[in-house]
Amino acid sequence: MDNNVETVLLNDEEGNEIEFDVLTKLDIEDKEYVIVAPTGEEDIDAIALRIDKDAEGNDILVTIEDDEEFEMISEAYEAVFSEED
Numbered sequence: 001m002d003n004n005v006e007t008v009l010l011n012d013e014e015g016n017e018i019e020f021d022v023l024t025k026l027d028i029e030d031k032e033y034v035i036v037a038p039t040g041e042e043d044i045d046a047i048a049l050r051i052d053k054d055a056e057g058n059d060i061l062v063t064i065e066d067d068e069e070f071e072m073i074s075e076a077y078e079a080v081f082s083e084e085d
Contacts, residue, residue: 005022005025006021006022007019007020007021007022007039008020008022008034008036008061010036010061018038018039019038019039020036020037020038020039020047021036021037021038021039022034022035022036023035023036023037023046024077024080024081026073026076026077026080028072028073028076029072031050031051032050032051033048033049033050033051033064033073034048034049034051034061035047035048035049035073035077036049046077047063048064048070048073048074048077049061049062049063049064050062050063050064050069
């Protein structure tokens with residue numbers, strides 16, 4: 001995924017398109033992740049998504065279902081943002 005992407009459009013459970021701001025992109029253990037939050041929403045938790053490739057080689061965003069993987073991403077995210085303070 002291009003590092004210059006600032007927003008992404010994702011579909012919710014009902015098929016509605018929602019715009020998300022890309023807060024940061026992380027490269028962890030040969031995988032890429034993005035942390036996103038709904039555009040214009042202030043009190044909504046950020047969402048971590050893994051960047052995978054589909055059969056045609058296009059980037060797709062996948063939810064993190066593995067607890068260990070999610071914890072690893074959370075720790076990396078907190079480390080990045082604690083360094084910026």
